[in-house]
Amino acid sequence: ETGVTQSPTHLIKTRGQQVTLRCSSQSGHNTVSWYQQALGQGPQFIFQYYREEENGRGNFPPRFSGLQFPNYSSELNVNALELDDSALYLCASSLSLDRATEKLFFGSGTQLSVL
Amino acid sequence: ELKVEQNPLFLSMQEGKNYTIYCNYSTTSDRLYWYRQDPGKSLESLFVLLSNGAVKQEGRLMASLDTKARLSTLHITAAVHDLSATYFCAVDRTNRDDKIIFGKGTRLHILP
Numbered sequence: 291e292t293g294v295t296q297s298p299t300h301l302i303k304t305r306g307q308q309v310t311l312r313c314s315s316q317s318g319h320n321t322v323s324w325y326q327q328a329l330g331q332g333p334q335f336i337f338q339y340y341r342e343e344e345n346g347r348g349n350f351p352p353r354f355s356g357l358q359f360p361n362y363s364s365e366l367n368v369n370a371l372e373l374d375d376s377a378l379y380l381c382a383s384s385l386s387l388d389r390a391t392e393k394l395f396f397g398s399g400t401q402l403s404v405l
Numbered sequence: 406e407l408k409v410e411q412n413p414l415f416l417s418m419q420e421g422k423n424y425t426i427y428c429n430y431s432t433t434s435d436r437l438y439w440y441r442q443d444p445g446k447s448l449e450s451l452f453v454l455l456s457n458g459a460v461k462q463e464g465r466l467m468a469s470l471d472t473k474a475r476l477s478t479l480h481i482t483a484a485v486h487d488l489s490a491t492y493f494c495a496v497d498r499t500n501r502d503d504k505i506i507f508g509k510g511t512r513l514h515i516l517p
Binding site for chain 1: 409438440446447448449450453493495504505506507508509510
């Protein structure tokens with residue numbers, strides 16, 4: 291176990307709806323990254339938060355947004371859901387003090403299905 | 406744009422055999438990672454490689470990095486069924502915006 295927890299584990303939504311996914315980072319970790327993993331593909335970077343500020347963003351539209359809270363937990367919000375948003379959403383936490391040895395610790399993910 | 410390519414994408418092999426997975430990337434990078442993912446599970450960190458010539462080993466897995474060739478390898482020695490999983494390499498961009506790019510993964514199936 292990595293100590294990174296995500297909720298919910300599974301979610302079914304319909305096109306046009308909005309969804310919020312949650313992530314609790316490992317104790318002491320101040321950085322949270324979100325990834326989208328489509329079936330049979332590698333994870334794709336959505337964005338990263340460091341100490342409550344967005345710190346890097348991948349090629350995702352603005353309807354993908356996020357938050358990080360003072361306790362370093364995080365949310366991923368997706369508005370106006372599309373069928374292609376169906377994927378496994380992974381949260382990863384890390385401690386950005388020593389980038390030379392920084393490792394990402396992944397949660398188990400939220401499987402989102404958009405119908 | 407940083408691209409990460411793995412090959413092969415699928416690999417079926419017998420127990421006891423040796424094999425190598427290759428990971429090529431297109432631009433300079435600070436670090437290279439190897440992850441393992443079991444079906445329906447999350448990603449488990451295997452190795453972080455930081456410099457040219459770095460070699461790390463854990464059990465039957467050994468990873469190496471050649472930054473000049475922009476190539477990393479994951480070598481499996483005397484494979485066992487428990488190593489069946491999907492293996493991803495991922496690369497960190499040199500400009501340090503913390504964006505990690507993953508390859509498509511190598512699905513490894515080890516036959517008993």
